[in-house]
Amino acid sequence: MIRVTAFRWVPPFARGLVRDLRVRWALEEAGLPYETRLIGFEDRGTPEHRARQPFGQVPVYEEQAGNEPPSVLFESGAIVLHIAECSGTLLPRDPAARTRAIQWMFAALNSMEPHVQTFALIVGFWKDEEWAKLRRPFAQQMAEKRLDELAARLGEREWLENEFTAGDLLMVSVLRILRETDLVDLRPALAAYVARAEARPAFQRALADQLAPFAENPPPAAS
């Protein structure tokens, strides 16, 4: 039994970006069924949630066999890697190619995402703040530099390695953070790369399943 913790409601700007999507997508690619534990923002600080996720984030991944206590894992990158290793999908069998796929997982989360996230927050969430207006040009320059470097490496290839891997899954998840900007669209190779990944049935199922509860649940009462 696999259980993924996700939010029962998030505001529109976060829908389709909350990180449980990365785990749902990997599970769909692997053909592994799962159930969800839906929580509210107000649950992020509870002792029960903190015991599973020390930073109060989602997702949490729980795996349980029979009456054993569940094994609990957090950090979406680590969970995607765990799913890939357990299922034999999303990582090439050849050891060198497998290592390179894992390299792209780390590249997505440590070399791309900090710059992408910073820019997306500056033009979105923080756009009316004075510091954000001052910082926007540099943040854009850094994000564009990384995108150009990624596009140069991707070239005409379909995926970063010879097949779709967990590295592509995380890289595309990071690029999607820029959806309210034109930075990806201005680079046709990257736009096509994201579109190819988003067209995968596993992604479509994962996205629909993340979004479904948001339509059914009310926002939390103002606190």
Add this chain to the structure above:
Amino acid sequence: MIRVTAFRWVPPFARGLVRDLRVRWALEEAGLPYETRLIGFEDRGTPEHRARQPFGQVPVYEEQAGNEPPSVLFESGAIVLHIAECSGTLLPRDPAARTRAIQWMFAALNSMEPHVQTFALIVGFWKDEEWAKLRRPFAQQMAEKRLDELAARLGEREWLENEFTAGDLLMVSVLRILRETDLVDLRPALAAYVARAEARPAFQRALADQLAPFAENPPPAAS
């Protein structure tokens, strides 16, 4: 044969923090000898370096057997994981404990480092910029939140899991970015955790080997 690419000179604020240290440290823990390929800042954009490292960063890790072409890997997190997997050190043998150690690797690089790095740059490199002065309180609050959450999970333990793992290696590497601030020192459990890791002979050798070329080489000519 293992070869690690590093800078031959960096300014004082970066010494002991450049990311080849993470790889050198892992290699020392694993008892694996390596040679270095020292490059200058001016080499970051060369086609030779970009072919090995698409983002123009260091380190690059090359592994070569006999006359085979070298296998090339970038992204320090991925390299540390590769060294751990190949050497049988830095990751527990028990599968669940191994997965948790990898979870801490991703937590260090994706949940901690972006906030730690942002704050360290705001109080260091960018401190005289207007946007940085405006943003400093929030950046400090985010970094402190993550540090408190990490300290709460670490508790009285020596390491994040039952033994020193690649997760501790990366987590301590991230905490060291705050060395010019008092944020770690204000949390005695974290300060002691960093000190325990820095006292390891493997870390001391890795640090000395990163620093040695900086004393021998001149800064690059102004460009």
